[in-house]
Amino acid sequence: DQQVKQNSPSLSVQEGRISILNCDYTNSMFDYFLWYKKYPAEGPTFLISISSIKDKNEDGRFTVFLNKSAKHLSLHIVPSQPGDSAVYFCAARSGGSEKLVFGKGTKLTVNP
Amino acid sequence: GAGVSQTPSNKVTEKGKYVELRCDPISGHTALYWYRQSLGQGPEFLIYFQGTGAADDSGLPNDRFFAVRPEGSVSTLKIQRTERGDSAVYLCASSLMGQLQETQYFGPGTRLLVL
Numbered sequence: 001d002q003q004v005k006q007n008s009p010s011l012s013v014q015e016g017r018i019s020i021l022n023c024d025y026t027n028s029m030f031d032y033f034l035w036y037k038k039y040p041a042e043g044p045t046f047l048i049s050i051s052s053i054k055d056k057n058e059d060g061r062f063t064v065f066l067n068k069s070a071k072h073l074s075l076h077i078v079p080s081q082p083g084d085s086a087v088y089f090c091a092a093r094s095g096g097s098e099k100l101v102f103g104k105g106t107k108l109t110v111n112p
Numbered sequence: 113g114a115g116v117s118q119t120p121s122n123k124v125t126e127k128g129k130y131v132e133l134r135c136d137p138i139s140g141h142t143a144l145y146w147y148r149q150s151l152g153q154g155p156e157f158l159i160y161f162q163g164t165g166a167a168d169d170s171g172l173p174n175d176r177f178f179a180v181r182p183e184g185s186v187s188t189l190k191i192q193r194t195e196r197g198d199s200a201v202y203l204c205a206s207s208l209m210g211q212l213q214e215t216q217y218f219g220p221g222t223r224l225l226v227l
Contacts, residue, residue: 006154031212032212032213034215036218041220042219042220042221043203043205043219043220043221044155044203044214046216048216049213049215051213088154091154095212098143098145098162098167098168098210099145099157099168099170099171100145100147100157100161100216101157102147102155102156103154104153104154105154108218
């Protein structure tokens with residue numbers, strides 16, 4: 001039973017437009033959420049995170065939104081750049097556990 | 113400073129053989145994690161070390177898998193009697209103290225192929 005779900009395996013956007021990646025979770029104990037980016041043959045790289053006490057966190061072109069009542073978070077990238085093309089993983093963690101629970105990932109392609 | 117390193121980067125073995133995968137965490141990081149990523153899936157937690165001790169090994173799939181971190185730095189993941197289903201990318205991560213809002217930094221992974 002997947003606790004973190006990324007229902008879109010892929011997403012394609014034009015350079016300069018907004019990319020929106022979505023993530024849903026089922027475990028109400030999760031209170032910290034992260035997005036990682038992964039290029040082929042490399043390990044995941046931390047991108048941005050959000051605590052459950054917030055509903056938005058912004059870092060440059062990247063913004064993560066959290067809707068606790070819907071158990072949904074999203075990552076917005078604006079403007080999208082070709083170098084953003086990668087697989088994006090949503091991950092969650094609960095205060096009582098050190099492990100991250102990952103979704104299956106969404107492959108983002110930004111076309112020039 | 114250097115990031116998390118893992119060796120070997122690729123390992124091909126035959127079914128039934130024993131393998132060891134090594135992880136060098138970021139210097140000074142006391143928390144170390146092993147994850148496994150199968151094709152088309154996200155990373156799945158295997159085990160977490162705080163210092164030398166395994167604080168949570170609930171993700172190890174069975175007793176063929178074992179991990180050690182004898183001096184609180186380098187860790188070795190050991191797989192006995194490998195099976196084809198063990199083929200995956202094994203990822204190691206470390207964080208400063210293992211606290212909730214700390215970032216886990218990942219290594220490049222070891223790609224294990226069991227023939």
